[in-house]
Amino acid sequence: MLTILGAPLRYCDGISRRSFLKIGGLSMGAVGGMNLSTLLRAEDASGVTNGHKSVINIFLGGGPPHQDMWEIKTEAPSEIRGPFVPIATNVPGVQIGECFPKIAAMMDKFIAIRSVVGCKAGHDSFQCFSGWDRGSLASMGGRPSIGSVLSKLKGPVDRGVPPTVALSAPTQHGPWSYPGGPGFLGSAYSAFRPDGEGLANLSLNGVTLDRLEDRKLLLSSLDGLKREVDANGTLDGIDAFNEAAFGVLTSSKLLKALDLNNEPAETRARYGDGKPYQFQYDGAPTVNEHILMARRLVEAGVRSVTLSYGRWDSHGDNFGLVRDHGSKLDQAVSALVQDLDERNMLDDVTVVVWGEFGRTPRINQSSGRDHWPQVSCALMAGGGMKTGQAIGATNRLGEYAVERPVDMQEVVATIYHNMGIDPSVTRLMDPAGRPQQLVDFNDPIREVV
Secondary structure, eight states: OOEEEEEEEEOTTSOEEEEEEEOHHHHSTTOTTOOHHHHHHHHHHHTOOOOOOEEEEEEOTTOOOGGGTTOOOTTSOHHHHOSOOEEEOSSTTOEEETTOHHHHHTGGGEEEEEEEEOOOSSSOSHHHHHSSOTTTTGGGTOOOOHHHHHHHHHOOSBTTBOSEEEOOOOOSSGGGGOOOOOGGGOGGGOOBOTTOTTGGGOEETTEEOSSOOOHHHHHHHHHHHHHHHHHHTTTTTSOHHHHHHHHHHTOHHHHHHHOGGGSOHHHHHHHOOOOSOOSOTTSOOOOHHHHHHHHHHHHHTOSEEEEEOOOOOOSSOHHHHHHHHHHHHHHHHHHHHHHHHHTTOGGGEEEEEEOSOEEOSSOOTTSOOOEETTOEEEEEEETTOOOSEEEOEEOTTSSSEEEOOEEHHHHHHHHHHHTTOOTTTOEEEOTTSOEEESOSSOSOOTTTO
16 A cells, blocks of 8 residues: 655664654555555556547436426326427427427437336446446456446556546445446456545544645645655655655646636536535435536546536435536536537547436326336437437337337447447456456447447
């Protein structure tokens, strides 16, 4: 575990040594004692090469209602249709729900998939972040997430920037903030979690990093620490991997990406903050700033950013929830795509917005919609895809896909394709030495590539 020098202590062997600040818990999700130096050592051994395509995977934990977002069922009876009306987009013939006017105004940059199938019934981000059911290959660690696969196959773009980062705020229902795991690849390929376990206890030169609130002071502290270490030669004798891991934690690139104070006020206003947080309960808050931070991270060199946005488990007051969450999501995601486009990054960054399943066609007695794994939806942008279209359709009542069912794994295969990985031929070796496919449905969505 990489450590940083602190006050002198005397150990039981009688040798006086400095105490050390342990930072392994900050690094890779505190899984199995794995830390950044182990990650970097594994990446070096794999002989990976750099390149820079990225994915921002926005998980709508709880199950977003497909029929209240991208495919309003105007011909259904009132007990199914709900109060929302479709609005025109800037793509002729394509309409979406009224809660998304900003996305509608730039629909030529988006793809609405109205017929996602293959969803499982569990409240879990696992399938959206990997393409697989959590039980698949569970005996050997499970399937790796997209970010972990990218970390394994592509490695870091920059030694000072982790290849995969999870921004999900902790939730009472833990699976909604699960960042996607490394599975059978091993915890060296876990996501870096800036707000992960161990962060609250980390301090550098008297600065507590409990919530990373004073980022300017943090940056100053780390810069000072790095200068001090460079001056006194503390890193002498530590192998290159520990030094690289130290570099990640003192990297100005990483810290600046996490510091929204570096953004112009007008950009931050464009994204909004997503407050006040409503309908959160045991789920994620609507942190629009995480979506801005995701853009900053991919710009700095991160390949995969995951985050959980809102709590969409709308068993009651579904329509109030969609108005609240939808309007905030509309602001943040439209700002993200506009931002990426203005920075000439949109073709290199795939954006996907989706949840674990859909909601029931029939509205319940609490004005809510219940679980409906039969069909769901997704919104995509960027990645060099053919945008400005809506794919698939459900029947008149929104019960099941009747036009162009798109399996969840096809969405994941499309992400891999956009990242320069061919899932039809790429295999990962599991611990038993057997080659495993990235996904079973290994052709990307034909309409977008």
